[in-house]
Amino acid sequence: MTPLFEIESLTHRYGSVLALDDLSLSVEPGAIGLVGQNGAGKSTLIKILLGLVRHTAGTVRVYGSDVTRNGVGLRGRIGYMPEREGVLPGLNGIEYVGLAGELNGMPRKQSLRRAHELLSQLGLEEARYRRLENYSAGMVQRIKLAATLVHDPDLLLLDEPTSGLDPDGRTAMLSLLKSLSQRPGKSLLFSTHLLGDIEHVCRHTIIMEKGRVAASESLDEMLVGKADAYLLRWKNAGDAANDVYLAALQQAGAEVSPGEEIGQARAVVPAEWSTRQFFHLARQAEVTLTGLEPEEMDLRTVYRRLVGMETAMPPLVDLAKRGESGVTS
Amino acid sequence: MSLVKPDIETITQRPAWFAAWPIARTALHLVFRRKLFWVLFAVALFSFLLMFGAIYLLATLRQEYKWLEEFITSRLKDLDGSGTTFLNFMKAQGTVTMILLAFAGSVLAGNDHSRGGLIFYLSRRIKLVHYGTGKLLAIGLLPSLTTTLPALILFIEYGLLGDTGMYFGEKYPIIFGILGYGALLSVAVGLLLFALVSWMPRPVPLVMLWGGLFVFLPILSRILTLTMREPGVRRRHALEESPWRLLDFWNDLYIIGNKFFGVDKPLFIGATIVVCSVCVVSVIAIFVRLRQLQHQS
Amino acid sequence: MTLESPPTAESSSLVEVRHVSKWFGPLMALNDISLEIGPGITGLIGPNGAGKTTLLKLLTGQSKPTLGEIRICGHEAWLAKAKAHVGFCPYGDATWDELSGRRLVRVTAGLHGFTGDEAERRTESVLETVGMSDRADRPVRTYSKGMRQRIKLCQALIHDPDLLVLDEPLNGIDPVGREELNELFLRLARAGKAVLISSHILNEMDELADHILFVCRGKLLASGSLETIRDLLDDYPLKVHVSCESPRQIASPLMALESVKSVSVQPPEDLFLEVQNPNRFYAEFGEFATTHDIQLHRLKATDTSAEAVFDYLMERASRPE
DSSP, rough: OOOOOEEEEEEEEEEEEEEEEEEEEEEEEEEEEEEETTTSHHHHHHHHHTTSSSSSSEEEEETTTEEESSHHHTTTEEEOSSSOOOOOSSSBBBHHHHHHHHHHOOOHHHHHHHHHHHHHHHGGGGGGTTGGGGGHHHHHHHHHHHHHHOOSSSSSEEEEEETTTTTHHHHHHHHHHHHTTTTOOEEEEEEOOOHHHHHHHEEEEEEETTTTEEEEEEHHHHHHOOOEEEEEEOOOHHHHHHHHHHHHHHHHTTTEEOOOOOOOEEEOOOTTTTTTHHHHHHHHHHOOOOEEEOOOOEEEHHHHHHTOOOSSSSOHHHHHHSSOOOOOO | OOSOOOOOOOOOOOOOOGOOOOOOHHHHHHTTOHHHHHHHHHHHHHHHHHHHHHHHHHHHHHHHHHHHHHHHHHHHHGGGSSSSHHHHHHHHHHHHHHHHOOOOOIIIIHHHHHOOEEEEEOOOOOSSHHHHHHHHHHHHHHHHHHHHHHHHHHHHHHHHHHHHHOOOOHHHHHHHHHHHHHHHHHHHHHHHHHHHHOOOSSHHHHHHHHIIIIHHHHHHHHHHHHHHHOOOOOOOOHHHHGGGGHHHHHHHHHHHHHHTOOOOOOTHHHHHHHHHHHHHHEEEHHHHHHHHHHHOO | EEOOOOSSSOOOOOOEEEEEEEEEETTTEEEEEEEEOOSEEEEEEEOSSSSSHHHHHHTTSSSSSSSEEEOOOOOOOOSSSHHHEEEOOOSOOOSSSSSSSHHHHHHHHTTTTTHHHHHHHHHHEEEEHHHHHTTTTTGGGGGGHHHHHHHHHHHHHHHSSEEEEESSSTOOOOEEEEHHHHHHHHHHHHTTTTEEEESSSSHHHHHOSSEEEEEEEEEEEEEOOOHHHHHHTTTTTTTEEEEEEOOHHHHHHHHHSTTTEEEEEEEETTEEEEEEEHHHHHHHHHHHHHHHHHEEEEEEEESSSHHHHHHHHHHHHHHHO
């Protein structure tokens, strides 16, 4: 299968700023998340992939085709949804999406027909003749998505697609994106600051930092947790009882690190351990267990570690003891 | 053709140049949606209506008082049905066309720059040059709505109401004159406006600059001509031949336009140089600015 | 019907909202809202159009309620005396972006009545708190979204207010920045400030907020800690995910437990339970786990997160009363 992108030694400079620094990346088609700090080079990378910016050095291929030589052709296969701009006030919904289609080379009738269909499917049927400036935040995101889908692109490039949406809107958008990415032959690159969104939709994640790729892995590989580590939660029974419980666990052979709040802990257990002991010891300490699960990394922890960020206060679930990360660049 | 089910219809893809018309069409649409445009357009057509009425009146006079009609047309070149009539009509539409363009300019193209619409166009299957062409097409069409098109209608009216066969038989080159002059206006003014809009998309500064070019400079050129003329030179003479007149862009276009009607005016070469340089500088300015915006967006 | 945790004996209420309603013409944005906000982090959640922005406007004194009253530290919210206690970090960007960040914050200090050394000191202190000390000299125009948000926070903190009102404060901020700022909010809360955060990112609310306010269609439909609200939603039995080696074997014994309403087995190792009376359930389950050797490796309630609670509350809100 042709890789989605093949990027070799990509460097981009504008003025005195080095936006991308000898970046190399190869990714298969699928649902991909793109994360990184502001200034890490994400938007520059996206613009280069779209063929809108000519990079200083290196080769960039999308679907096997060189971006500098075949920018226009590739844009016909890509749909880009920018975060904040990209709306033409004064037009109504149908005209906007119809124009998007025509700009991609579709004849007017076909484009309008497809626009009508997409707007129905995205729940914008009633608002289709309303002008874009009268659309709510959620509707704006959906109409931009419709304009992105009108020419049936193989690759969707989305920049913060859930921006401004309320929780219901976000959930709806994320499910939609997930189902779009699962169509055969279609891919999705999703740039966002919300790691939860990426975990929901994407199978592969690219983490960028300072113009380079810090990690590019499938999510499953990234989130491999340490074996024999469990996270415990129990009802707060008072400091004394909690301490007793933790001490008992230590004594029984588990390495225990207390969590952020009372009633949480991480335990690394020896091979012969039976989980029943957690409950047994809890009962003895007069503590009621309310949660037990094998440790799974979350994207947030992986990200922080990769970006070299150590905060004074570890997040609630991941605790003082750090396991090995299963990540390679 | 649903979001999730496989497609049964293939999406047609036409060459990118086909996108220029939808871009132009959309830009014009947005202008036509504004009430202000229709008000200005009505004002622009006012003199057209007057001319229409005058020609009709002449035609009526020809029936009853032929001597009166002949008297008028021999005295007023502006009504004698020769090329000059239409040439001068189109020139006289200058002021009102400029006002119209000043307001339409930011809607036609400026909004893309100031409100983030440019990326909408550029992220699709077109290049900057297709976008530019589409916008120029829209910007160029507007002046022709107030100059070329009305002039053509007046020409047809003149012929139909007069001695049709003879008139059209003799005077048909006027059509080329009108179209040529009209095209010149559209191209030159269009390029200039697009260049300005690219650098100054917001309506108020644009109107001010535009006003400066088309109101202030002509006045300045007249003043300079008249104050700087050699003693003994007649006023009209100076106004035709003084190089200071080249500052008046619309006048320069008029001088070149005369050539399309077969009339040679003094300062032709100077005017041609001015207009060509303005066009070339505009093209470069457009190119540079759009490139800049593409990288920024 | 509002889901509320019972009022505590001592309510140190920095903010008191009593029977507040707000109309805009015929549109009722807020309908008889009463609440109290004290030190700690309070999360304000709700769908778009629910009235959250209106509520924030009332709290920051930009607008007066049509009915009812709002008091901040005892003063009515629109008075200058009250505003001295409130720091507001609004949603959009509207500043003089030719100024540098440092200058902008200094100007804000001046607006609050600080001058000279005091103003300088506060400016530097607040820039350091948000981590912008070394980056604040370029004009705001050149800043990324995250940096702008931090400058806005500086402006909200400069006068050391007791109440911080933050509207989507993490908008546009990258994952690392989010953590740093969340940490900042926690610190401020622990220092005794009331931090009110309006946000759509519910999974962050899970960890941050001590107290949640759920507003929908102008009404306050739930108020309390996440756990309390979940408990009060007793028409939604708790969903618990259990994993072990041989789920079928424990299915019936689990059904026998009084608190378990239903058990659904999903081979190879999962069981999904619906449970009434969570406290009872955990006790019974603890007992069960110690008496049966079942190679259990997961016990987890799956619908106690802010997102799940939000969904339930929305469902409840859309049911006809």
